[in-house]
Amino acid sequence: MTITDFLLLAAAFVLLMVAIGLARILYGPADVDRILSVQLIGSGGVAVLLLLSVGMNLAPIMDVALMLGLLATFLAVTFLRDEANSSSISPSTTEER
Amino acid sequence: MTLIFACEVVLAGLLLAIATWTIVARTAFAAIVLFMVYGLLLAIVWVALSAVDVALTEAAIGGGVTSMLLMGAATRLRAPKTPVADVGLPLKIAAGLLCALVTTVLGAVVFFLPDVAPTLAPLAKDNLAASGLGNPVAAVLFVFRALDTLLEKVVLLLALVGVWSLASDEAWGGVPGLPVYARPGPILVFLAQILPPIGIIVGIYMFWAGATQPGGAFQGGTILAAVWLLTMMARLQDLPAINARWLRLLLVVGPTAFLAIGLAGFFIADSFLAYPPGIAKPLIIVVEATLTLSIGVTLALLVAGPPERLPQR
Amino acid sequence: MRLALDIITVVLVSAGGFFFMAGTIGLLRFPDTLTRLHALTKVDNLGLGLIVFGLLPQVESRLGALKLIAIWLLVQMSGAIVSQLIAQAVRRSGRQT
Numbered sequence A: 001m002t003i004t005d006f007l008l009l010a011a012a013f014v015l016l017m018v019a020i021g022l023a024r025i026l027y028g029p030a031d032v033d034r035i036l037s038v039q040l041i042g043s044g045g046v047a048v049l050l051l052l053s054v055g056m057n058l059a060p061i062m063d064v065a066l067m068l069g070l071l072a073t074f075l076a077v078t079f080l081r082d083e084a085n086s087s088s089i090s091p092s093t094t095e096e097r
Numbered sequence B: 001m002t003l004i005f006a007c008e009v010v011l012a013g014l015l016l017a018i019a020t021w022t023i024v025a026r027t028a029f030a031a032i033v034l035f036m037v038y039g040l041l042l043a044i045v046w047v048a049l050s051a052v053d054v055a056l057t058e059a060a061i062g063g064g065v066t067s068m069l070l071m072g073a074a075t076r077l078r079a080p081k082t083p084v085a086d087v088g089l090p091l092k093i094a095a096g097l098l099c100a101l102v103t104t105v106l107g108a109v110v111f112f113l114p115d116v117a118p119t120l121a122p123l124a125k126d127n128l129a130a131s132g133l134g135n136p137v138a139a140v141l142f143v144f145r146a147l148d149t150l151l152e153k154v155v156l157l158l159a160l161v162g163v164w165s166l167a168s169d170e171a172w173g174g175v176p177g178l179p180v181y182a183r184p185g186p187i188l189v190f191l192a193q194i195l196p197p198i199g200i201i202v203g204i205y206m207f208w209a210g211a212t213q214p215g216g217a218f219q220g221g222t223i224l225a226a227v228w229l230l231t232m233m234a235r236l237q238d239l240p241a242i243n244a245r246w247l248r249l250l251l252v253v254g255p256t257a258f259l260a261i262g263l264a265g266f267f268i269a270d271s272f273l274a275y276p277p278g279i280a281k282p283l284i285i286v287v288e289a290t291l292t293l294s295i296g297v298t299l300a301l302l303v304a305g306p307p308e309r310l311p312q313r
Numbered sequence C: 001m002r003l004a005l006d007i008i009t010v011v012l013v014s015a016g017g018f019f020f021m022a023g024t025i026g027l028l029r030f031p032d033t034l035t036r037l038h039a040l041t042k043v044d045n046l047g048l049g050l051i052v053f054g055l056l057p058q059v060e061s062r063l064g065a066l067k068l069i070a071i072w073l074l075v076q077m078s079g080a081i082v083s084q085l086i087a088q089a090v091r092r093s094g095r096q097t
Helices: A003-021 A023-027 A031-055 A061-086 B002-024 B028-048 B052-078 B089-111 B121-126 B136-144 B146-164 B186-209 B217-233 B245-268 B280-304 C002-029 C033-058 C062-092
Strands: B307-309
Touching: A003 A023, A003 A031, A003 B002, A003 C002, A003 C033, A023 A031, A023 B028, A023 C002, A031 A061, A031 B028, A031 C002, A031 C033, A031 C062, A061 B028, A061 B052, A061 B186, A061 B217, A061 C062, B002 B028, B028 B052, B052 B217, B052 B280, B121 B136, B136 B146, B136 B280, B146 B245, B146 B280, B186 B217, B186 B280, B186 C062, B217 B280, B245 B280, C002 C033, C033 C062
Parallel strands: none
Antiparallel strands: none
16 A cells, blocks of 8 residues: 555545534534534544645645635634524623633 | 545545435524535545646635525524515425426436547647646636636626615615624634734735636635625624725726726737737736635625615714 | 655554544534533644644645645634634533533
């Protein structure tokens, strides 16, 4: 097995882990738990793309990883918006360090 | 190569599973998260097929902007002002029949694909040097089929006008109703301060790199739109009124520059959207730079939605 | 030399994959949102970090290596901030551990 094969296998493995982690979207009792899956696919997707970039020897794939990293953050903030807006009013605990 | 084949089969199966799951998800929120996952998985599929430009756009639009649009729609639907009428059975049957028809036609097309795909790719590659660009996708977009790209950018503007036309008469010209954080905490504000500079650099890099490697105005513009929306959601910036002059200028500067250079082609080159040899690349860079700005502003405003209130004077 | 680099890559990428697996298992098995979040942050930090360090020996250009590290730092930073936001959302909604 060459190093290229190993990297592609590692990419498949991480992708499989992410796929399994998506079950949290199914089970997660609250919406916040589903946002955790967004985080997982963000980091996992970046890992898969970086492994594919080096494994397939195509450097531009790293740009896709860069875009994915930025967008996953951005989407997590968007998805959290409703959670934050509809939560009950709590005292100054939200402002503490 | 059976290892690669096995991975591709697993990827395809995963895609199908996510797509089915998106449809049968119980809540709108779960469905939107799954749709975003679907878009990102599709981007990985494009990467596996070595179509990196498409992967960039899929991750940006399919995974990013569309999910934002859907999230905004779900937010508005959470507190419906008018009761939502239930769809009758005949309409459901008609929709099902339409979906079955489209699926059958697509399946038949895939089944009867010719052995050698008709493609202009070798022709594009041969003439790439004449265009001065290094990225064949950029060459197709801005040199060989520039008219299509120009029309697409105009269609994007028309879509924005269409979204604006959903506003009530009193709110026309006002501020879009993008749902924002009611009480942005210091953590969110920190994120919204640190991410935009990175996003701007990445956006400009993507547009600049698009001349010689995968990237381009659309991908760069999407990142710019995303970080602008982030600052607006964290209330570091107010949403602009849609009749603000600077906003309208930014929206049209891209298509206008494209159109102007196209018309100049009548005088300095052979025909509409032709480039004089030698300065083709600088002209295309100018067009792409202005387009990046315009696309960024257009996409952000598309997500922000129609105006809902007049600006406070 | 090539073999030594390849061995480093295999070891580090495998370790990174292990943390991905640990994070996914944590996401699915831990009882509470906050504990699941804790499992996820390991994925961002260690999983992706080890994979990035494992890929560094395989990248030819210095710019590519810098890009890899930059992507990792970006994902780590935004992951850390989004984790704080998620924890805040959980806290505000009143569902404590």
